[in-house]
Amino acid sequence: MNQDTRQKLLAVSTATLTTVLFKRGFRNCFLQGPRLINPAAPRMVGPAFTLRYIPAREDLDTLDAFLDPAHPQRKGVEECPPGCVFVVDSRGDPKAASAGGILLTRLMARGVAGAVTDGGFRDTPDLAVMPWPTYHAAPSAPTNLIRHHAVDTNLPIGCGEVPVYPGDIMVGDGEGVVCIPAHLADAVAAEGFEQTVVEDFVQERVAAGHSIRGLYPMTDPVNRELLAAWRKERGR
Amino acid sequence: MNQDTRQKLLAVSTATLTTVLFKRGFRNCFLQGPRLINPAAPRMVGPAFTLRYIPAREDLDTLDAFLDPAHPQRKGVEECPPGCVFVVDSRGDPKAASAGGILLTRLMARGVAGAVTDGGFRDTPDLAVMPWPTYHAAPSAPTNLIRHHAVDTNLPIGCGEVPVYPGDIMVGDGEGVVCIPAHLADAVAAEGFEQTVVEDFVQERVAAGHSIRGLYPMTDPVNRELLAAWRKERGR
Amino acid sequence: MNQDTRQKLLAVSTATLTTVLFKRGFRNCFLQGPRLINPAAPRMVGPAFTLRYIPAREDLDTLDAFLDPAHPQRKGVEECPPGCVFVVDSRGDPKAASAGGILLTRLMARGVAGAVTDGGFRDTPDLAVMPWPTYHAAPSAPTNLIRHHAVDTNLPIGCGEVPVYPGDIMVGDGEGVVCIPAHLADAVAAEGFEQTVVEDFVQERVAAGHSIRGLYPMTDPVNRELLAAWRKERGR
Amino acid sequence: MNQDTRQKLLAVSTATLTTVLFKRGFRNCFLQGPRLINPAAPRMVGPAFTLRYIPAREDLDTLDAFLDPAHPQRKGVEECPPGCVFVVDSRGDPKAASAGGILLTRLMARGVAGAVTDGGFRDTPDLAVMPWPTYHAAPSAPTNLIRHHAVDTNLPIGCGEVPVYPGDIMVGDGEGVVCIPAHLADAVAAEGFEQTVVEDFVQERVAAGHSIRGLYPMTDPVNRELLAAWRKERGR
Amino acid sequence: MNQDTRQKLLAVSTATLTTVLFKRGFRNCFLQGPRLINPAAPRMVGPAFTLRYIPAREDLDTLDAFLDPAHPQRKGVEECPPGCVFVVDSRGDPKAASAGGILLTRLMARGVAGAVTDGGFRDTPDLAVMPWPTYHAAPSAPTNLIRHHAVDTNLPIGCGEVPVYPGDIMVGDGEGVVCIPAHLADAVAAEGFEQTVVEDFVQERVAAGHSIRGLYPMTDPVNRELLAAWRKERGR
Amino acid sequence: MNQDTRQKLLAVSTATLTTVLFKRGFRNCFLQGPRLINPAAPRMVGPAFTLRYIPAREDLDTLDAFLDPAHPQRKGVEECPPGCVFVVDSRGDPKAASAGGILLTRLMARGVAGAVTDGGFRDTPDLAVMPWPTYHAAPSAPTNLIRHHAVDTNLPIGCGEVPVYPGDIMVGDGEGVVCIPAHLADAVAAEGFEQTVVEDFVQERVAAGHSIRGLYPMTDPVNRELLAAWRKERGR
Known part of the structure; x- marks a missing residue:
């Protein structure tokens, strides 16, 4: 299998993967x-x-x-x-x-x-x-x-x-x-890897006491800006 | 499949067949x-x-x-x-x-x-x-x-x-x-067909009020003689 | 067992018996x-x-x-x-x-x-x-x-x-x-037999189009009078 | 509810309805x-x-x-x-x-x-x-x-x-x-009613000894013509 | 909720609570x-x-x-x-x-x-x-x-x-x-707290090699005296 | 119970015991x-x-x-x-x-x-x-x-x-x-104890990278010789 995909999948939870697959109808x-x-x-x-x-x-x-x-x-x-x-x-x-x-x-x-x-x-x-x-x-x-x-x-x-x-x-x-499914592995790995970054940010915010409103799902643009900054800071 | 076997199996109950198979370890x-x-x-x-x-x-x-x-x-x-x-x-x-x-x-x-x-x-x-x-x-x-x-x-x-x-x-x-199992079908059909004759006799006796003691299983030789006569009479 | 109890139980449904037993805590x-x-x-x-x-x-x-x-x-x-x-x-x-x-x-x-x-x-x-x-x-x-x-x-x-x-x-x-339970059989049979009379009356009323309000359970005294008359008429 | 829908649904099997709903993702x-x-x-x-x-x-x-x-x-x-x-x-x-x-x-x-x-x-x-x-x-x-x-x-x-x-x-x-689902009832009833006509035709053909190939599903145009004639004949 | 009740419930096992509730018919x-x-x-x-x-x-x-x-x-x-x-x-x-x-x-x-x-x-x-x-x-x-x-x-x-x-x-x-059930919480907590004291005593006695006869349940008055002394000693 | 049997059973896994019993038809x-x-x-x-x-x-x-x-x-x-x-x-x-x-x-x-x-x-x-x-x-x-x-x-x-x-x-x-079953305990313990020695050897070989072919089950005589030597060395 694609080694980049393998590396990504080693870093994505099964919970996140089921959500990515659900988006595709699975x-x-x-x-x-x-x-x-x-x-x-x-x-x-x-x-x-x-x-x-x-x-x-x-x-x-x-x-x-x-x-x-x-x-x-x-x-x-x-x-x-x-x-x-x-x-x-x-x-x-x-x-x-x-x-x-x-x-x-x-x-x-x-x-x-x-x-x-x-x-x-x-x-x-x-x-x-x-x-x-x-x-x-x-x-x-x-x-x-x-x-x-x-x-x-x-x-x-x-x-x-x-x-x-x-x-x-x-x-x-x-x-x-x-x-x-084999033919979806690369795409699911990529999307799951990306989603994991977002979830790590959300989890950190929530642990720090922030409400999930506007954050999870991220409907508030302020949170999207905070996320962008957080990613930059951490190089993710 | 063997047509004689098919004919016999059409006349044997699944209950009797499971007993015949159990005798062979199934x-x-x-x-x-x-x-x-x-x-x-x-x-x-x-x-x-x-x-x-x-x-x-x-x-x-x-x-x-x-x-x-x-x-x-x-x-x-x-x-x-x-x-x-x-x-x-x-x-x-x-x-x-x-x-x-x-x-x-x-x-x-x-x-x-x-x-x-x-x-x-x-x-x-x-x-x-x-x-x-x-x-x-x-x-x-x-x-x-x-x-x-x-x-x-x-x-x-x-x-x-x-x-x-x-x-x-x-x-x-x-x-x-x-x-x-395919390789046992003929033997199981033959034995099941035979056992059905005996069970029909036993069922008839029991319905007529006889005890199962010595009859089911048929440990009393008197019952075996009665069975032999019954079969002769009916040509089974 | 008590033959009167047997006769009564032959005329009472298992549904009614479970209710009689429930009243006694079963x-x-x-x-x-x-x-x-x-x-x-x-x-x-x-x-x-x-x-x-x-x-x-x-x-x-x-x-x-x-x-x-x-x-x-x-x-x-x-x-x-x-x-x-x-x-x-x-x-x-x-x-x-x-x-x-x-x-x-x-x-x-x-x-x-x-x-x-x-x-x-x-x-x-x-x-x-x-x-x-x-x-x-x-x-x-x-x-x-x-x-x-x-x-x-x-x-x-x-x-x-x-x-x-x-x-x-x-x-x-x-x-x-x-x-x-053995020690309750006579009492349960008697009460179940009685309750069956009432349920037969209720069922007849309901089938005839009457509401269950005040009838089932029989909280309306009018229904109790009707029941008394119905029983007299049928000798139950 | 829509009385036409009720009439149609009275004539469609639950099996057919589940297929119609499956087509819509249910x-x-x-x-x-x-x-x-x-x-x-x-x-x-x-x-x-x-x-x-x-x-x-x-x-x-x-x-x-x-x-x-x-x-x-x-x-x-x-x-x-x-x-x-x-x-x-x-x-x-x-x-x-x-x-x-x-x-x-x-x-x-x-x-x-x-x-x-x-x-x-x-x-x-x-x-x-x-x-x-x-x-x-x-x-x-x-x-x-x-x-x-x-x-x-x-x-x-x-x-x-x-x-x-x-x-x-x-x-x-x-x-x-x-x-x-309430909002789909009319559409599902209409489609199910129509599908029932086709299935009745297919069932009749199959009972008469025809293969399901090209018939179920109806991929062979000959069958579609036969169906059209059959419907005309029966006014369905 | 009552804070005294909360404190007591923090010290009572779910096993003990089910017994206290069973005494009340639950x-x-x-x-x-x-x-x-x-x-x-x-x-x-x-x-x-x-x-x-x-x-x-x-x-x-x-x-x-x-x-x-x-x-x-x-x-x-x-x-x-x-x-x-x-x-x-x-x-x-x-x-x-x-x-x-x-x-x-x-x-x-x-x-x-x-x-x-x-x-x-x-x-x-x-x-x-x-x-x-x-x-x-x-x-x-x-x-x-x-x-x-x-x-x-x-x-x-x-x-x-x-x-x-x-x-x-x-x-x-x-x-x-x-x-x-909400209306029983205070009473159940109080009784469970009390019963925990007794069970701790019993558990200690049993671990020390004493028979459960007369101890669990505590039908022997000697054990009740020992319990009284044990409680005094520990201030429970 | 037989103390030698107890000692042996303390050293045999339940997995091994089920296999020994399976050989006897259980x-x-x-x-x-x-x-x-x-x-x-x-x-x-x-x-x-x-x-x-x-x-x-x-x-x-x-x-x-x-x-x-x-x-x-x-x-x-x-x-x-x-x-x-x-x-x-x-x-x-x-x-x-x-x-x-x-x-x-x-x-x-x-x-x-x-x-x-x-x-x-x-x-x-x-x-x-x-x-x-x-x-x-x-x-x-x-x-x-x-x-x-x-x-x-x-x-x-x-x-x-x-x-x-x-x-x-x-x-x-x-x-x-x-x-x-009680009457089989001594025999099952003895055979299980012996089988454990073999399985320990096999496990060691497999952990060291050997194939299971000819080793598990031990159909290759070379492995039997290696086992004999291994047992001698360890006094098992």
Whole structure:
């Protein structure tokens, strides 16, 4: 992905990004459910690489399934490109794990930017101290085979009730995860970066005791002048 | 599919089929949610042909999407082979329709054996009098585009929390829908057909006032002899 | 149970009973979830006989479990006294059946007054034409063993989020099921029977075009006089 | 309301109306949850008159509350104008009734067009044979006081997750209920009426065995000519 | 509000307050769902000032809505009196934010005592370090317009399934939020303050290894004497 | 319980235990819902002692109920043997507390190994700093009497949708709680302990940058040799 876009997205909150997308008509881009496991993990930005689960079947989903080198979960973990985000469609079901500490460590070691599931991860006490962003709906000790069957990789999926197409740009912060349609990433990043400057100014004013009237939204021209001066002063 | 198997499955209840499958280790084969819309519709038996939805996206899922002859929902409706069952993965979300009266009529006209979604169908007042089996979770007037994006056909899916692989044998009665893994269909049909004979005998005895002790399950040899006589008499 | 009370309860709606119980401080006596399967079935009145399920365990809950004559589900079906209502605590989970056509037919044949579960029954197409009241939350083909373990009979249970103590009086109509604490049954029946007379009068007046003001509740003395005359005329 | 609009809306399905509204950018106009209690009831069309419930409080919501002639539920029932639809915000909670047989009979007697709640009604066996449309999520015997406090009438509310402003046009058929923003009612009715003609033609063709390709949507000019002829013939 | 009452409530846990209210017949006063975002925030006590959301409508709820100085969310933020608690009815839906960092900072700056929603707030990473109590059900990046329409302020609402009337006293600690009916606040505070003394004594005894028998509840007169001595010693 | 087994289980994660149980055919042994309140609490291992709640009834569940020394909740707290785990069936309902700070402190003081409910505990700010493991689904201030009736102790129950028989071995870590059937505890502990050694080796290799291919699962003999050497070196 565009590195300037990546840098900008690292500095824009998911809250701001949802507003920028809403202006373009997108109402459903914030993943419902997934939360950041380690609050101290770095921000997450990267194109989506997807894994899809369907419900497990008792004769197919035994531990022997992992002996197959083409098992989509294991294959996906080795093939997800560095810089991408590993996004898992677990049908919103956290009763069995989408992945665990070993596979997530492998993804981190391979340079992947983070991992997201709308189900649960296992080994969460380890993930909670891992310097790498993982997002899930709930801790889930059981192996995926108990309820999930990894069926394919890099198809369009739903995750947290949001459509995720391979290559869409996933952004995660301490609030959660946003999916930006690929073709809009540069424009959304640019506008979000700009909007963040304004919001920082507004936040500073409000913290200093000013009313939101005329300031948020900025309908009063005086505030626009103050903003211009503030930006100049800070070189933003 | 094997026509003898089809005939047998038309005479076995979904309740009996789940027990036969449970004996083989399958606990999760009854679709949770879908109900028969027209109680007078014929029984449904046929191999699964699948359609998969992911969440809709505002820029892709406009009414213009249907102008594309390759739109998977419309394409699927024309390509689902006669005798098959049209099975839709709607992520269990009935807030927009998986299909409506016109498309379902087309499927019926094409000789498809029935349609199932874990979401909802629209035009349900019409479906309620259509001589053809449709199963869904709830009536749903809005067009699928509002929440669903048809993404591909005939991949393995989940429907009603059950794994459905293309070609699996779907059986529907007034209780709901069972999915039988393809390679087990003949054996399950044969055993289910046989078990139905026994259950009919047991039901008749119980209705006549006999205790279930020794009869259900049939641990008393006297009952086994009575059953043998009963079968002879009826030629079953 | 008191036969006069039974007769009265056969003539009082569950809606009226919940109001009579509310006057005595009971807010939680209508079972949430269970619905009547056969709308043409007779009214249901009788003391509760309970069966309790806990979640199934794979090594205990095999089909062989039914070979044990002490299996609580089968034992309960043979021991529930005639005139009682068979009430099942299925933890509100209809994903596997609480019982099916054969066992419910046995209960009917034994003179039991009806059956209620907060899960699901199987063989519902048969139950839908059986001249006997069964109440459940959803049709459920799979055998109970798949998710439920019958653990004991006639202990206090929860059913539909309502406490049910053995001997409490269960009343079912086309709306659902109410549980009346045993020691209140006679008083509640008497008051409910009386209140039904008043409501029939009010309903007749309202259907004839009268306002509810002063009539429902009956704060206008004129209405009380009209009611007195109406009762005299009809001998109620 | 405009009587021509009312007549047209009586002939257009809720499914068609949601599509017409979707074309104008409205995705959320079909009430999620409410179902028609009596399938033989007439169609429902009329402006919304609203009642709002908040959770009950033990000291305020006693049976004495109904003695107050200004109690919003009772007042609303007497004040809802003839021709309007009585729409109740019950916060989607059917654990206690939004209203019962007597009040709903009064609304019918007063010429109100129908009643809708996203909770439950009581006395449903009576409602199931009443020649008047009532829509709810589940049968609910307990009086509203147990969980609901009627707080005000004719304010904007949510019902079935849809915004309902007083005066919006509610339309109900056997599938459910749609809310049309007041200022769009005439245009939506006209377009829906027109679209129904086309859909009737398409449905007839499909039932006769024609493919949906080029027909639905009608991209093939031959079909447009056939439609023109069909309309002429039938005077539609 | 009464400042003595405020001081006492700052020292009583929500657990104790629910018990005091239960003694008076109130079962439903603890908000279900809302959790404290910043565990280090000060305790929250103050009268309720309410904001009500209904579902959003696409033509009304655009970003332009905020240009209206009378927009209820923005107006509420400027009008909620210092010392009050800002309580939002979001219909329990956290899929879009009830408010975000800037508005909540403004409330804090204005001397408001805290903010509560049964939906979600946005900018939660900032809220997590803000020295001010905010309670919500889940982090929610999207702007409220996506699903919520701010419709009015200071009407009675439901929040977390609890009735909240303007002026009711809201109390929040690390466990959650209790709503005390306004007219009971002084009495409940006094009794809760007293009960806290007893519970502190009991907790100390239990931590020291004493049995709860005769101590909790305090049925043994010896414990009452010990309590009297303990209080004297500590001047409580 | 076997002290060697206890020692081993203190060193095995719940994730690993679910896999060992899955190999033996157990899919449902991880409690869904309960989370550790104090992440710094010690690991929890011990046999289950159970308490069962049914829904409360207004006339039975008053504060006076606690005056009865045989009240099952209070009795259970005094009788749960040291070393055991106190497991509560709250029907998955956290709207009222299963227990609070005083009773849980008493259990800790008595040497009980920990406490688990599928509902909620109260006094959670205290529990969050208590050096003792408590697991619940959500903070819950209200006293249990508001929704729960303690009915009996040490019967088989469901907790978090898992069957728990008295004497089953409960193991809790930072991820959640597993229930091991009593007769399997020694074998599962031994195998889990062994599997932990292997997983530690794999995790170390993966963290060092090795691929999971041939390593996880360990199908490559080279890795088995490396493991053997690694174990020798570390004396594991």
